Amino acid sequence: MKITDLIGLAFSRLGTGKMRAALTMLGVIIGVASVVALVSVAQGATKGISDRLQSLGTNLLTVSPGFTTTGATRGGFGTATTLTVDDATALAQLDGVQAIAPELTSNKLVIAGTQNETARVVGTTPGYLSVFAYDMWVGSFLNQASVDHNLRVAVIGATTADNLSLTETSVGSTIFIGGLPFNLIGILQPKGGTTSTDDQVLIPLSTARQLFVGSNSVSAIGVSAANQDVISTVSAEITATLEQRHGITTGVDDFSIATQAQLLGTVSGVSDTLTLLLAGIASISLLVGGIGIMNIMLVSVRERTREIGIRKAIGARGRDILSQFLVEALALSLAGGLIGVGLGVVASYGIGVYAGWGFVFNPVTVVVAVLFSLIVGIVFGVWPASQAARLDPVVALRYE
Amino acid sequence: MSGVASEPIIRLENVSRVYDTGKVQVPALLDVDLEVADGEFLAIVGPSGSGKSTMMNILGCLDRPTSGRYILDSNPVDELDDDGLAYLRSRSIGFVFQSYNLLPRTSALENVAAPLLYQGVSRKERLRRAQAALERLGLADRVGHVPSELSGGQQQRVGIARALVTEPALLLADEPTGNLDSHSGAEVLELFKDLHSLGRTIVLITHDLDVAQAADRAVHLRDGRLQDAVPA
Numbered sequence: 001m002k003i004t005d006l007i008g009l010a011f012s013r014l015g016t017g018k019m020r021a022a023l024t025m026l027g028v029i030i031g032v033a034s035v036v037a038l039v040s041v042a043q044g045a046t047k048g049i050s051d052r053l054q055s056l057g058t059n060l061l062t063v064s065p066g067f068t069t070t071g072a073t074r075g076g077f078g079t080a081t082t083l084t085v086d087d088a089t090a091l092a093q094l095d096g097v098q099a100i101a102p103e104l105t106s107n108k109l110v111i112a113g114t115q116n117e118t119a120r121v122v123g124t125t126p127g128y129l130s131v132f133a134y135d136m137w138v139g140s141f142l143n144q145a146s147v148d149h150n151l152r153v154a155v156i157g158a159t160t161a162d163n164l165s166l167t168e169t170s171v172g173s174t175i176f177i178g179g180l181p182f183n184l185i186g187i188l189q190p191k192g193g194t195t196s197t198d199d200q201v202l203i204p205l206s207t208a209r210q211l212f213v214g215s216n217s218v219s220a221i222g223v224s225a226a227n228q229d230v231i232s233t234v235s236a237e238i239t240a241t242l243e244q245r246h247g248i249t250t251g252v253d254d255f256s257i258a259t260q261a262q263l264l265g266t267v268s269g270v271s272d273t274l275t276l277l278l279a280g281i282a283s284i285s286l287l288v289g290g291i292g293i294m295n296i297m298l299v300s301v302r303e304r305t306r307e308i309g310i311r312k313a314i315g316a317r318g319r320d321i322l323s324q325f326l327v328e329a330l331a332l333s334l335a336g337g338l339i340g341v342g343l344g345v346v347a348s349y350g351i352g353v354y355a356g357w358g359f360v361f362n363p364v365t366v367v368v369a370v371l372f373s374l375i376v377g378i379v380f381g382v383w384p385a386s387q388a389a390r391l392d393p394v395v396a397l398r399y400e
Numbered sequence: 401m402s403g404v405a406s407e408p409i410i411r412l413e414n415v416s417r418v419y420d421t422g423k424v425q426v427p428a429l430l431d432v433d434l435e436v437a438d439g440e441f442l443a444i445v446g447p448s449g450s451g452k453s454t455m456m457n458i459l460g461c462l463d464r465p466t467s468g469r470y471i472l473d474s475n476p477v478d479e480l481d482d483d484g485l486a487y488l489r490s491r492s493i494g495f496v497f498q499s500y501n502l503l504p505r506t507s508a509l510e511n512v513a514a515p516l517l518y519q520g521v522s523r524k525e526r527l528r529r530a531q532a533a534l535e536r537l538g539l540a541d542r543v544g545h546v547p548s549e550l551s552g553g554q555q556q557r558v559g560i561a562r563a564l565v566t567e568p569a570l571l572l573a574d575e576p577t578g579n580l581d582s583h584s585g586a587e588v589l590e591l592f593k594d595l596h597s598l599g600r601t602i603v604l605i606t607h608d609l610d611v612a613q614a615a616d617r618a619v620h621l622r623d624g625r626l627q628d629a630v631p632a
Contacts, residue, residue, distance in 0.1 A: 005517055016505050310501045313462065314562065315490025315518035317483050393462045397501065 001320050006327040013328055021332060024296045027289025028336030028376060029343065032369045034285055036344025038278035039365045041351055046271035048357035052191075053264055059098070059225040060131060061235055063091070063242070065217070066254035081217035082254040085205065087245060088221045092127075094237045096230040099127035101222040104208045108178040110201055112164040119160050120200045121177055123208020131224040132197075139171040139186025147204040154182040158190035159198035177201060180211060231259055283372070289336065290376035297329050297384035308388050309396025322389035329381025330374060337373025341366050407474060409569055409601045410436035410459065415468035417454050428454035430624045432468070436570075436603060441596040443604045443612035446621030455621060456574045456605050460493055461485045473569040490518045494563025498575035500555040502547040502562075508534060509543040512562045519566065533561040537591070553584030560591060571595065571602045577611055589614040 014021040065083040088102035104123035109116060128134070129141045137158065146153050154175060156166065164175070166187065174181050182203065190198045209215070225234045235257050242248075242255055301308070308321055316324075345361065352359045417429040428451045436442050446452045457463035458470065461477055464485070470477040473492045480488065494515075495501075502511045513530035521529070534543050537557045547555055556576060563571055573592070577585030593614055596602055604615055612618045620627035 001517060001520070005523065008523070012506075012510075306501070307503055310503060311514070311518075312486065313460070313489060313495050313501070314515040315486055315566075317486040317518070319483075320486075320518055394457050397462070397497075 001323060003327075006323055007331070009324055010328040010331040014331060020296065021335075024293055024332050025336035025339065027292035028286065028333050028373050029289070029340040031282065031286030031289040031376075032337045032340025032373050033344040033347060034282040035279055035369050035372070036341055036365055037347040037351065038282045039275055040344070040348030040360050040362065041355075042271060042275040042278050043362060044348070044352045044355065044357040044360040046268065046274075047360055048355070049267050049271075050264055051357070053260060053267065059228055059231065060133075060260050061223045061225060061231065061238065062258045063087075063221040063223060063238060064256050064258070065219070066256065081215065082246060083218050083221060084216045085209070085218060086216070087242060088125075088218060090241055090245060091221060091223055091238055094234065094241060096226050096234045096237070098224045098226045099130045100224070101125055101128035101131040102205060102218040103128075103220045103222065104205055104213055104217075105219045106208070106212050108201075108212065109176075110160070110164065111176040112166055112170070112173070112184075115164040117160065117163045119156075119163075121208065121212070122200055122202050123205040123212070124202055125205050127224070128202060128222070131222040134191070135189040137187045137189045138168040139184070141186055142202060142204050147206050150206045150210055151204055152180065152182045152207060153185045153204065155186040155188065155202040156184065157188050157198040157200045157202075160201060161187045163199070177203065178212060228261075231261060235259065286372060286376060290333070290380040293329055293332055293377065294380035294384060296332075297325060297381055298387070300328075301325065301384050301388040304388075305391060305396050305399040308391050309393050309399060312391070312393035313397060318389040321391075322385045325385035325388045326378070326381045329385065330377040333373045333377030333381070334370070337370045340373070341369055344369070408435040408437050408471075409440075409473055410434065410603070411469070411471040412458075412465075413469040413471075415458065415465040415470055417451075417458060417463065418466045428624050429458065429465070432624075432626050434619065434626060436601065438569075439596075439599050439601055440617065441592070441602045441604070441615045443606060443615035443618040444621055445606055445609060445612045445618050447607055450621045451624040452605050452607070452621055453574075454624075456572065459570075459603060460495060460572050461488045486518075490515065491566065492569045494566060494568040494571045496556070496559050496563050496571065496573035496576045498578040500547070500552075500559045500579070502555055502558060504548070505546055507544050507546055508539060508550065508558045508561075511547070511558055512565050515562060515566050529565055530561070533565045534558070536564075537561045551584070552580050553587060556580060556584070556588055557591070560588070564595075569601060571600055573602065573604045575606055575608075576604065577606075577608070585611070 063083065065081060085102060088100055091097060092100045101124050106121055107118055108121045110119045110121070124142070125147055126142050126144055129136075139155070141155055142153065145151070154177060156164075161167070166184065168187065171184055171186060173184050175184050176182070188198070223234065223238065225231045238257055239253065243253060246254055248254065311321060345366075348361075349359045412432050412434040415429060415432045416427065419426040419428055432455075444452065444455055454463070458465055461472065462485075465478055468478070472488060475488055475492070477485070477488065503514065509527060509530050512533050513526040516526040516529060531543060534540060537560060539554065539557055539561065542550060542554060542558075547558070550558065577588050580588060589611065592602055592604065596616075602615070604612070606612055
């Protein structure tokens, strides 16, 4: 028999029992739709997280000081005070470096009017704005003059502004940081990140050093590479420069460099696991749908015993009957799969729009889901079909 | 596929069919010898329980003899496997059943075209030949009807059209008038006579001696044994 004849037989049969065909397909429809939708949700969520990470600046490298060893106890990275303002200045001269932002961080009590909060106070340079990809909401950012002359000016993050009940009209007012008066010159746009990127107070590096730390060391240096392609080159340059400046020859560095790319890699690793997990759960419903198809096909073989007998009497071989029933099962599962893909895409569009990461469409998922539904059709169609093929024509013809 | 002129279409030599029910062996056919010549119209007559159905199954290649030889249209049926039997049913035999056995919810045209499906004939050619077969049997205005919309006589004529569409060597009819009123039954028998006069080989299995009158020759089956052949 030709495949077109088999398909014709299958569809004329399914056409005579539309309700049953629809209900049989429902299991596969739900299974495939949930696979497509859940995988899309997982990928959408990943994309959302990646987008936020990228909003922190994809070209960003963060240089942190190394660890100290107290007796036999090794401290964590950042406990040492090996990075200095001079290191930062040296890094700014490197090829491929667009801007740098040394950070000198300490927690201080910040008072504005009657409100107060203990905030992260960061002493930094004008480069901070571009290195960490912030935008101003109102006012202006720290300028070179304020750093050069140890001015007592401050720019605050959006969350800090909220906490202290500061609005755009507050720019120009005086706030107290660590008990000292500062002129509020600007408020940052919120980034909406999950970390406390909007909860901080920025003041000139020199001012922070003079008032709060009193040493030449910085807690981190943010370096912005000119573009993503030169990140590894810049990273190597930074390593070489700092090793030379710190006189390190042993290969054990007293600093570390982290890039956003590493963080993105971690996120995508987590998301792959999440996607696999969700797809696995959804596959269970596809399995149940397959069993539904097998059930209906077995009933159908029983009901159509006489038809099978007639077909054998007029010349059908066992394999003709087998392929007829198998193609019917395949038509059911494939149609269910295609409808499921449609519903899954619509659902993932809806969820994506609602959750705010937009529409994530992955053609690979669609192809895999359709293939999987075909496999379901074959696996759960073969047994009923072989039952049909093995029927004895004498018995089948007499079947009432 | 017809054999040499002298070769009979059917030759049964010493054919027995014994059903093994586990504890007892039930013989349904015993040592049957039979020849049916090309172009012959033979009636096999017997009361119920005489082995008629078994005879029909054996002759129709739906079943194999337990022992003995069966040559159909020069093919040794007793040596064939299931696919071989299916091939013979497809090419050499046209069945006409008592209860018509048309495919339900399927048009007369598709019913008649169905045997050609298993010969690998293209759909266009299948429908053309089915249409021609139905027209020959006076059913040109019924091609689109499903069996439940047809009278018994019409259904049986669709059944005959289906049996003839493959131009088989043997037309095998099992009580073809059994479910019909006397008028429709007489029409069907006239049809068989016409087909016979056109040279078709027909074996008609019936319990009804009057029906058997339509044939050239009748043999009687009793308790699984063939009685003396008597000319009709």
